[in-house]
Amino acid sequence: MSLPDPVPSGPFLRLEGITKIYGEARALDGVTLDIAQGEMIAVIGRSGAGKSTLLTVINRLIDPDGGTMTCKGRDVLALRGRDLRDWRRRCAMVFQRFNLVARLPVLTNVMTGRLALRPLLPSLLGLFTDEDRAAAIEALVALDMGAQALKRADELSGGQQQRVAIARAMVQDPYIVLADEPVASLDPRNSEAVMDALARINRDHGITVLINLHSVALARAYCPRSVAMSAGRVVYDGPTEGLTPQVLERIYGTADPDAIEDAA
């Protein structure tokens, strides 16, 4: 899909009335959201609130049952074939479990992000170009992971593996990185390194970042804007500093940070 170059402000992605129903569960229930290019947004809320579903609908891994989604005015839900593949690579996902190939070198893992940019046959054969290699090294260096490039992925700590996954997302040349609980399985030091990496790609490369987080403290430290979900609905959308104890009580039923982490 050929979109105009990203602009620094104004709605980039617009969701209106997005609904996703699984049997009895309304995973998303009329979600309306405007996202500007270059934002770094935390998505918070209790377990089952719809946070993961929101990211996968944006990426179009799943399609909603209702509502509209536009990117710079273009109907994202109408994209098919090559345009849809292009959209998915422009919305790079980062998962809690990294999804790296354990026995392959870090560099190869990152280069697989480039496969989405290429015709199917070379992709199937896993053939990488010098350009792929250069892009992968550049992304690793940008995230202070250059020295690890030739190690096997499973030799790295969880935080380092997640930074490799972020480098892999970067070489997809994304408009937006959708990170689904990227630090949920990491200790505080590694969580910070991963959040720093996401903040860096946001700040230095202008990539919009949407992160599902269990921790309100991390949202406060890294994300100027928070979107809180409850039962598939957006119940708060505004500055993260506006998450007062009263607002948290409304979102989680408690304002106690430990109880919030357990509920999320």
Ligand SMILES: Nc1ncnc2c1ncn2[C@@H]1O[C@H](COP(=O)(O)OP(=O)(O)OP(=O)(O)O)[C@@H](O)[C@H]1O
């Ligand atoms: N594939 C599916 N089939 C059936 N129900 C689903 C499916 N995916 C999600 N749901 C339901 O949709 C609702 C929202 O789930 P979702 O995973 O988006 O929540 P979440 O906020 O990301 O939760 P968590 O923080 O636990 O990951 C839940 O009730 C969940 O059980």
